[in-house]
């Protein structure tokens with residue numbers, strides 16, 4: 001039983017951290033009473049100040065590390081506590097990987113109701129990154145003003161809208177700094193005002209930078225508050241001339257967003273210099289080998305300012321290759337790829353399958369998927385716009401669609417890669433009716449993954465393989481790929 005403690009706000013406590021919460025907070029106990037302490041690491045003994053006292057637990061703020069954990073390392077970014085984007089940056093990368101492996105496993109046990117032996121039998125070691133920094137191909141910097149009225153680019157301090165100036169996030173590319181500094185110098189010189197959320201005045205809201213890791217191509221998109229056709233920015237030619245001189249600059253565009261909203265990008269995009277999009281390619285790797293060597297196929301994708309594309313291309317290659325390996329394709333199979341985005345996984349699958357059908361709710365993403373199929377000369381992938389739960393059940397309930405329809409009503413494999421909330425219950429129900437031999441579930445949230453796996457396993461499937469892939473070093477997030485198979489097959 002937990003004894004209620006009479007802590008007051010600002011009380012100081014000394015506590016040893018024995019566990020970590022799902023959001024990366026350290027958990028320690030004072031006389032059996034749990035305390036949650038952000039930025040404290042398992043193994044630390046810390047001095048902390050109570051900030052919020054609840055009935056059965058309290059939140060405290062890390063004041064001083066009295067005895068550091070053996071897993072504690074010097075954080076690379078001096079803003080890491082204020083920013084909150086990298087919850088685990090002060091923890092060694094090896095220990096971060098253990099944290100993520102445990103998080104996935106615990107969710108399978110607690111939420112999925114799988115037994116420890118069931119999970120231990122099938123869970124493979126997490127796939128870590130070779131270099132856990134500078135891995136992001138996309139950065140979105142808000143633009144604001146400091147107290148002296150100078151334009152700044154940075155990030156929002158955790159859960160606020162106060163911008164802390166920092167043009168060199170260590171998760172992003174080194175070139176981002178030069179690009180942002182160029183834009184800020186231009187703003188100072190020509191008195192171009194940043195957007196002010198409160199008044200709705202000012203011009204530049206955000207700067208989006210995307211880089212093709214394989215191609216090297218760079219795209220910059222400035223998100224603007226006004227719309228003055230043809231001449232979007234004061235002294236536009238000067239800014240374009242400076243940006244175009246940056247090595248590998250390929251595309252400069254503006255996006256118009258005059259709404260009072262937290263949504264960053266506006267719907268309207270105008271290219272001002274260079275191409276409308278950049279390209280990138282990803283290759284299939286052999287995930288059964290320790291060196292995860294490349295095995296042939298290389299697929300090329302076109303990325304425009306609005307298109308969805310995984311942000312860590314090196315790890316994405318491993319994630320998709322794992323999904324492909326788990327799908328167990330020989331060239332004869334029929335496959336559904338639900339929540340397919342711009343068709344990246346679908347096209348990987350199509351290189352080894354007879355027929356792939358992708359489903360995605362955003363029409364523009366499906367346009368991109370079709371274009372990506374053409375670009376890679378893939379002719380055995382078909383794409384449908386709509387909600388996975390609706391498209392799949394319409395398809396299943398319409399047996400009059402000819403031979404191809406009949407085959408796809410009972411595919412060999414279904415792959416899903418849903419957003420954090422997981423699959424819709426109706427979608428899971430139709431998947432079960434389709435009785436595929438194998439289901440490959442790619443997930444960015446192991447809690448909803450575990451919930452959905454329980455439903456599928458109760459519907460006649462069993463866990464065959466589980467492997468986490470770290471896409472976001474420094475953060476608490478983990479991607480997971482799971483293979484389940486029809487029982488007795």
Ligand code: SAH
Pocket residue numbers: 308309310338339340341342343344345359360361362365386387388389417418419424
């Ligand atoms: N597999 C893709 C995209 C995964 S992200 C990739 O790896 O790139 C999840 C995708 O699901 C997003 O593109 C989102 O637009 C889409 N989505 C969200 N809800 C959906 C639904 N109900 N039906 C179909 N797609 C959906």
